[in-house]
Amino acid sequence: MKITIAQINPIIGDIEGNFIKIKDAILKALSDKSDIVVFSELSLLGYPPFDLLKNNIIKNKIEEGVKRILQENFPINILLGAPYFEDNRIYNSIYWIKENKIIKRIDKFYFSNDPIGQGNYFSYGTPDFLEIDNKKIGLFIGDDFIFSSDHSNYKDYLKTSDLILIISSSFYYFGKRQERIEKISQLAKGIEKEVIYVNQVGGNGELIFEGGSLAISKKGELLFEGEIFKEDIKTIDLKNLYPTSSKGEDISFLYDGLVLGVRDFIKKSGFQKAVIGLSGGIDSALVACIAREALGEENVLGVSLPSIYTSRESIEDAEKLSKNLGIEFRIIPISDIFYSYLKELNPSGNPIMDVAEENLQSRIRGNLLMFISNREEYILLATGNRSEALTGYCTLYGDTAGALEVIGDIYKTTVYELANYVNKNNEIIPQNILAKAPSAELRPGQKDEDSLPPYSILDPILKAYVDENKSLEEIVQMGYKREIVKTVIEKVERSEYKRRQIPPVLRIRSKNPLKERIFPLVYKII
Amino acid sequence: MKITIAQINPIIGDIEGNFIKIKDAILKALSDKSDIVVFSELSLLGYPPFDLLKNNIIKNKIEEGVKRILQENFPINILLGAPYFEDNRIYNSIYWIKENKIIKRIDKFYFSNDPIGQGNYFSYGTPDFLEIDNKKIGLFIGDDFIFSSDHSNYKDYLKTSDLILIISSSFYYFGKRQERIEKISQLAKGIEKEVIYVNQVGGNGELIFEGGSLAISKKGELLFEGEIFKEDIKTIDLKNLYPTSSKGEDISFLYDGLVLGVRDFIKKSGFQKAVIGLSGGIDSALVACIAREALGEENVLGVSLPSIYTSRESIEDAEKLSKNLGIEFRIIPISDIFYSYLKELNPSGNPIMDVAEENLQSRIRGNLLMFISNREEYILLATGNRSEALTGYCTLYGDTAGALEVIGDIYKTTVYELANYVNKNNEIIPQNILAKAPSAELRPGQKDEDSLPPYSILDPILKAYVDENKSLEEIVQMGYKREIVKTVIEKVERSEYKRRQIPPVLRIRSKNPLKERIFPLVYKII
Known part of the structure; x- marks a missing residue:
């Protein structure tokens, strides 16, 4: 038969x-x-x-x-x-x-x-x-x-x-x-x-x-x-x-799955092209590689959106990546726009420059990318990873703007694995992007590790708490410092409202995709 | 006993x-x-x-x-x-x-x-x-x-x-x-x-x-x-x-429910104060009334964010409303910020002024309100109604920005009923807000009815299609023009992606709150 x-x-x-x-x-x-x-x-x-x-x-x-x-x-x-x-x-x-x-x-x-x-x-x-x-x-x-x-x-x-x-x-x-x-x-x-x-x-x-x-x-x-x-x-x-x-x-399996996810999301939605904000960091670099693989180099646009805090290195890394991928690259500076906001918000006196100004810069970038999306029919791909989404280390309407979070289900440590896989034969993602310390570049000298434990510690704690439902006590017994575990749990519990508004996430790593974490919107446990 | x-x-x-x-x-x-x-x-x-x-x-x-x-x-x-x-x-x-x-x-x-x-x-x-x-x-x-x-x-x-x-x-x-x-x-x-x-x-x-x-x-x-x-x-x-x-x-029941919803959302989240963008329209006016009732006049801030397309009337109506409610009122013009974007986006030549620029203005407003929220610990309340959310007549990260959609479950025609209920004893919401034709004021002379059927026709079609699962044919048989019904259904089917990212909606009108409309993110039926 x-x-x-x-x-x-x-x-x-x-x-x-x-x-x-x-x-x-x-x-x-x-x-x-x-x-x-x-x-x-x-x-x-x-x-x-x-x-x-x-x-x-x-x-x-x-x-x-x-x-x-x-x-x-x-x-x-x-x-x-x-x-x-x-x-x-x-x-x-x-x-x-x-x-x-x-x-x-x-x-x-x-x-x-x-x-x-x-x-x-x-x-x-x-x-x-x-x-x-x-x-x-x-x-x-x-x-x-x-x-x-x-x-x-x-x-x-x-x-x-x-x-x-x-x-x-x-x-x-x-x-x-x-x-x-x-x-x-x-x-x-x-x-x-x-x-x-x-x-x-x-x-x-x-x-x-x-x-x-x-x-x-x-x-x-x-x-x-x-x-x-x-x-x-x-x-x-x-x-x-x-x-x-x-x-x-293996890791190639994961990569191929993400490529298919992006391709079908965009094509089945009736679109051809994707735009990505390229910060010069590893997350957006990986998303650009996935998008190029999914859609072809002629259908991907990378945009660098430098502020006064963006290093020259970041712009150069983004440009080099775009050249390696053969995709179009644009630079739109955000400083003048940022100052025009501050002028309206602080007509007299100096800006305070805390989280409000940091978020504002991120949101100006979101607006510019959405403008390109609306005007030129690009789908905006968001580039946040799972470690960020779970800790709320992201700006709503800013770096979370987009139609799809491509790597929102991937922990930062796995982002590095995927980036190394992309580079297995030749350097697509510039080595400098892989080597430098992660930073949102929203204030002078800012590093992710100012706000978060190192990802090699953060990710296992998140996996234990969120994916495996382990208690604080059990995680401490795994060998992590109580203070750090407590801080991470607090970050997770206090950022549920952000996860309610981030774009849909390509689900590929986690076991229970649609109902992975259904929490009350307002609650108090910490 | x-x-x-x-x-x-x-x-x-x-x-x-x-x-x-x-x-x-x-x-x-x-x-x-x-x-x-x-x-x-x-x-x-x-x-x-x-x-x-x-x-x-x-x-x-x-x-x-x-x-x-x-x-x-x-x-x-x-x-x-x-x-x-x-x-x-x-x-x-x-x-x-x-x-x-x-x-x-x-x-x-x-x-x-x-x-x-x-x-x-x-x-x-x-x-x-x-x-x-x-x-x-x-x-x-x-x-x-x-x-x-x-x-x-x-x-x-x-x-x-x-x-x-x-x-x-x-x-x-x-x-x-x-x-x-x-x-x-x-x-x-x-x-x-x-x-x-x-x-x-x-x-x-x-x-x-x-x-x-x-x-x-x-x-x-x-x-x-x-x-x-x-x-x-x-x-x-x-x-x-x-x-x-x-x-x-009766309608008071609905109003009291929304008041309790806002109060408990904000207080149980550990906040006291709410900020609302006051466009001079009826939706934001109603949300301001609900917030004042929920939190007290000292805890509500209304902000007018006029652009070049905002009528003087709209600013005056918003100010009058704030005075009637006894809440703080601020004006932050968005024109200079808007031009600073256009300068970066169109270094040479004239702006096209289509939906990209319209959305941009709405998003500048979202950014300014989020800035106030971040800086001064106000919860930003979004003011979209159900008719808009279902037809996608809203700007993601713009007028949808906020922690909670207060009237997102309420059809526009019911918004008018609630506004009249607020005004039952004396004019809290200025009569002009109730009387004028709804407009987003994102381009010269814009009216909602340029893009949507009149709400008295739109709302019954939406109820029939979404709430009662009626087919195009059945709705036509109710007495609505086929062309209009088809347009409305298309709008609903094509805006699912927006509803995935709008803030949580206070559910009070619809029967099946959490799973009311679970649709595939990408699909094709029209």
């Missing part, structure tokens, strides 16, 4: 566009003389659709889309993911289509308490089999089932199946890929059945789907792995496949 | 502060010679706590807080809402405490699929009774049960109870109060038992809790209604109460 795994990159809501991709994949499957073509979860609609599911326009389009596929009368078994609307209920379904008939519809029957909140939208289906080519195929929609610890309710279902098919759209976070392969291998081995796993690929808003569809043998061996972060339509025949090894998740 | 209803206003996470309020209420109950004192759901912690539940600091504080109450050895039955932590589980519990003992703990056993997502945090308990004074008291935590349509599983439980107690922390939206009273009356009547309903009061972040605790007779009559939008500790004896009528939800 030949199976075509159709790992496509849909745009959420764009039924017409997704239909074209689906049709192309079916034609490829037909030319491969395949028996079945399998698409990812909700592929006709794109995943995750959230409240679009409740939108009548979408309902009609989905129903038309399914009709169009039937009308095409394709002589092949098609397993297509799409919602099914019935009275007041919606199901997350797989339509088994052959020629002009829906042979069967199987609705998702197993939900975990997932962060996308599927339970808020979908009703429960009941398990059923697909009988194709004298084989009983067991079908799970989503990878909720794989990641759950208790499979006992489905023992008989699994046992009766000749083959297990998992049709999923499961977003990526660092470490999840390996975990997923292990869980599916265990499942396959435990029931001694082959398992095929089909996943969505592409960036959809903040979420990134890595693709990497799988075929696993009865012994739990990897037989096939689809392309990572790329569309991939491949026809496989399980009996002709041999054990292979997975590509593994 | 005397019951003290303790309708308190807790700060989320502030166990020490909440403990003091709880102790005061217990002392009041003791002096009233009450038999039981009943607090709202999770009152020791404050509601909703979200991920604070997973925080070890909170866990320890809650356990200490409960211990402190036991140590006080109060000679009265106390029903106190607090989480119970057990291994890896958390329960939403009522502790029945008397003297130095926890007589019983009842854990929440009925959850709806609520927008706060309680199911993500809490494990299920089992129904149980409180036996006080020879009475079997049935206990429900939260009003999930009241708002569910199916009570059949709890028929026996309800029948066996002598009295039903509903301990809740249920946020307010316009219309919910009446619905709640009706549902509880139906319940009481249906089972022929008295029902007592205890609710939290206060603003907690975006959410507002109205209080208004209730006692309902066996016949479904209202016997007691606690204060609305105020703390209220009252001792009642059901056998001494007579039917009365509810206060009802």
Whole structure:
């Protein structure tokens, strides 16, 4: 039995566009003389659709889309993911289509308490089999089932199946890929059945789907792995496949994911170009590299926005980086604008030059970049990292201005790793940017370490407190000074209001992307 | 049997502060010679706590807080809402405490699929009774049960109870109060038992809790209604109460809710003062009135930020409003700052003066107000309304800058109703502000109606599309022109990215506050 795994990159809501991709994949499957073509979860609609599911326009389009596929009368078994609307209920379904008939519809029957909140939208289906080519195929929609610890309710279902098919759209976070392969291998081995796993690929808003569809043998061996972060339509025949090894998740994996995230965010939004404020620091340098990789050098603009506190070195570093990347570079000084504000704000007397003036400079930069964005149709990419966002070391409407925080989910220490990866073959990011001490350059001689512990201490404390929910006491026992830990926790707790207004963050490192940290807006614990 | 209803206003996470309020209420109950004192759901912690539940600091504080109450050895039955932590589980519990003992703990056993997502945090308990004074008291935590349509599983439980107690922390939206009273009356009547309903009061972040605790007779009559939008500790004896009528939800109700929301947002954040940009328009005028009511005239600052396009009338209207309110008023012109930007952005040639320059002016205003906020410790209140937020008729980092959107949940047509309510006795908001055509004054002669349909048409279309999920076709059938409906839908669909970055919105009008509109960030349906 030949199976075509159709790992496509849909745009959420764009039924017409997704239909074209689906049709192309079916034609490829037909030319491969395949028996079945399998698409990812909700592929006709794109995943995750959230409240679009409740939108009548979408309902009609989905129903038309399914009709169009039937009308095409394709002589092949098609397993297509799409919602099914019935009275007041919606199901997350797989339509088994052959020629002009829906042979069967199987609705998702197993939900975990997932962060996308599927339970808020979908009703429960009941398990059923697909009988194709004298084989009983067991079908799970989503990878909720794989990641759950208790499979006992489905023992008989699994046992009766000749083959297990998992049709999923499961977003990526660092470490999840390996975990997923292990869980599916265990499942396959435990029931001694082959398992095929089909996943969505592409960036959809903040979420990134890595693709990497799988075929696993009865012994739990990897037989096939689809392309990572790329569309991939491949026809496989399980009996002709041999054990292979997975590509593994290294720093390049993370980088490629961010590149795809930026590319799809901008292109799916209908834009081509990105503008980035280049401070001469490492964060904006890394974002520029990612954007160039995602969009091409002709579509990226770097802007240096020097103030009286900006060193000549910073401007030169930004310029050198732009030259290395082959991107356009502009310089717009902010000093005169800054003084025009101070004149209105302090008509007499000297400016105080504290945090109000520091933030003002950052916000002037935000305004200038947004002006370019509005006038010349560039998407402004914000360049803050996760260490800054968690400690509130950023200026709302200033350096946080933009449509997307590209590295907002990446700790500063990982930013350095990514920058070194970019430079692996030749110096793209000028060495000086990597070597110098991080600084916001908002006052004379300012360094990040005046306000924050060194990142080599800060990041592990943040990971322990935020990602692992460790208490102050437990973190102190890890070997950090109580005073420092306390200061970091205070910074996190007092900056929730900033995180409510920063741009959407490409989620790639953290485990629980959408609900990672839901805190009351106003609360008091410290 | 005397019951003290303790309708308190807790700060989320502030166990020490909440403990003091709880102790005061217990002392009041003791002096009233009450038999039981009943607090709202999770009152020791404050509601909703979200991920604070997973925080070890909170866990320890809650356990200490409960211990402190036991140590006080109060000679009265106390029903106190607090989480119970057990291994890896958390329960939403009522502790029945008397003297130095926890007589019983009842854990929440009925959850709806609520927008706060309680199911993500809490494990299920089992129904149980409180036996006080020879009475079997049935206990429900939260009003999930009241708002569910199916009570059949709890028929026996309800029948066996002598009295039903509903301990809740249920946020307010316009219309919910009446619905709640009706549902509880139906319940009481249906089972022929008295029902007592205890609710939290206060603003907690975006959410507002109205209080208004209730006692309902066996016949479904209202016997007691606690204060609305105020703390209220009252001792009642059901056998001494007579039917009365509810206060009802009129426009004053909405206004009082917004006032409480602003007051608690600012005070619970540890601030005293608010600054508002006064454009001379109705939105900022209304927000200034609400802020003055919430904080007192000495704590509100109005700032006029005129550009070359600002009419003299607008400045005068803003000044007159400030005088009427007795608040401080400043004028900071933005023209020179605007020109200093244009000089850097267009070193040669004339500025184009399109949306880029319009947004720039709005953002200069945002910067100036944030400067005052940073320098003088004012909270900046944003003044956008719901009609603007839904159509994207606003400038990110400009007029949307601020810590809180006070009227972001209120349609423009309701803004007029609220303004007229403010002026019911004398002219607080100058008549000219109410009479003139709405304008952003970002270019010569600009009117809102150049970009949007009249609000009397826009608002019903938005309500139909967003609040009621009606399709284009259905809205056209309501009697609106297809072209206009299509334009409005397009505006809504294309401005999702703006709503991702606007400040938190005080939720008071809409039914589903936290998840009202969860859309993919990037999608395509129009």
